Amino acid sequence: MDNVDFYLNDLKTKFNKINPTEYYLSYSGGKDSHLLYWFIKEYAKIDGIKIVGMNTYMEHPEILKRIYKNCDIVLLPSLKPFEIKEMYGIPCFSKNQDDFIDRYQRGCRRDYLLDRIYGKKFIGKDGKEHFSAYNLSKKARELLSSGNLHKVSPKCCKYLKKEPAARFEKETGLKAILGVRNAEGIIRQSKYTSCFTKTMNFTPLWDLDDELEKQIYKKYNIEIPQIYNYVCRTGCMGCPYGSYKHDTEKELQLLSESQKKFVCEYFKESYEVLGINTNKKVA
Numbered sequence: 001m002d003n004v005d006f007y008l009n010d011l012k013t014k015f016n017k018i019n020p021t022e023y024y025l026s027y028s029g030g031k032d033s034h035l036l037y038w039f040i041k042e043y044a045k046i047d048g049i050k051i052v053g054m055n056t057y058m059e060h061p062e063i064l065k066r067i068y069k070n071c072d073i074v075l076l077p078s079l080k081p082f083e084i085k086e087m088y089g090i091p092c093f094s095k096n097q098d099d100f101i102d103r104y105q106r107g108c109r110r111d112y113l114l115d116r117i118y119g120k121k122f123i124g125k126d127g128k129e130h131f132s133a134y135n136l137s138k139k140a141r142e143l144l145s146s147g148n149l150h151k152v153s154p155k156c157c158k159y160l161k162k163e164p165a166a167r168f169e170k171e172t173g174l175k176a177i178l179g180v181r182n183a184e185g186i187i188r189q190s191k192y193t194s195c196f197t198k199t200m201n202f203t204p205l206w207d208l209d210d211e212l213e214k215q216i217y218k219k220y221n222i223e224i225p226q227i228y229n230y231v232c233r234t235g236c237m238g239c240p241y242g243s244y245k246h247d248t249e250k251e252l253q254l255l256s257e258s259q260k261k262f263v264c265e266y267f268k269e270s271y272e273v274l275g276i277n278t279n280k281k282v283a
């Protein structure tokens with residue numbers, strides 16, 4: 001048995017820990033949740049798990065099509081993107097940093113927050129001083145403290161994604177199966193450390209690394225959306241949180257004129273701060 005089948009067999013064992021009728025698959029149309037979709041429907045053939053997606057109004061057309069094709073239920077948010085921008089602000093640096101900025105811009109001045117905003121060092125177990133990975137970046141700090149930062153907030157994710165899911169869970173009593181992996185960044189490394197979260201959402205891919213995921217896709221010829229030929233992650237169209245390795249600029253090239261106009265208007269101020277050139281041609 002090779003690595004791939006060893007992993008998939010182990011994944012089956014993990015699924016034995018849940019009662020399928022008490023869970024739904026949170027399906028974003030991206031690589032991780034689609035891997036779980038394929039596993040549930042085709043590899044392990046597990047009955048009783050509802051596939052639930054979300055139309056955030058911000059998906060790439062190809063991903064949105066996939067969501068409607070594969071989901072039993074598609075949820076809609078209660079607020080639209082420009083309503084969120086007006087009320088709370090827009091995403092800019094990272095979810096974590098934007099959360100600190102949002103709280104600061106709304107007047108919070110608690111010690112912990114100020115430490116992160118001003119980049120205070122802490123004493124590590126080795127007795128030496130370290131910068132916290134949660135500190136604001138230099139650019140964010142300078143703009144915020146000089147009062148030159150626009151209204152920034154990670155609440156776009158809250159209202160377009162988390163709230164509709166929370167509403168659905170409350171109405172149905174179901175818990176989520178999430179395609180999240182701790183290989184995807186420092187916050188996730190500390191957040192996902194086993195198959196279950198504190199609220200008993202099921203995160204069976206938590207320890208899957210990029211290489212093995214790639215091998216599973218290859219061995220079983222699992223469909224990958226074209227968009228992955230251009231960017232390494234798909235979130236919402238043009239989201240600044242995908243500006244890693246110029247992915248946002250690449251994504252903008254893939255949109256229709258009207259989609260690009262919508263996205264550039266929505267994220268305008270963040271693009272300016274991050275130096276995202278909306279007309280740049282990126283290979």
Ligand code: SF4
Pocket residue numbers: 056058091154156157158160161235236237239240241
């Ligand atoms: S990924 Fe970006 S655009 Fe999508 S909901 Fe979250 S903040 Fe908004």
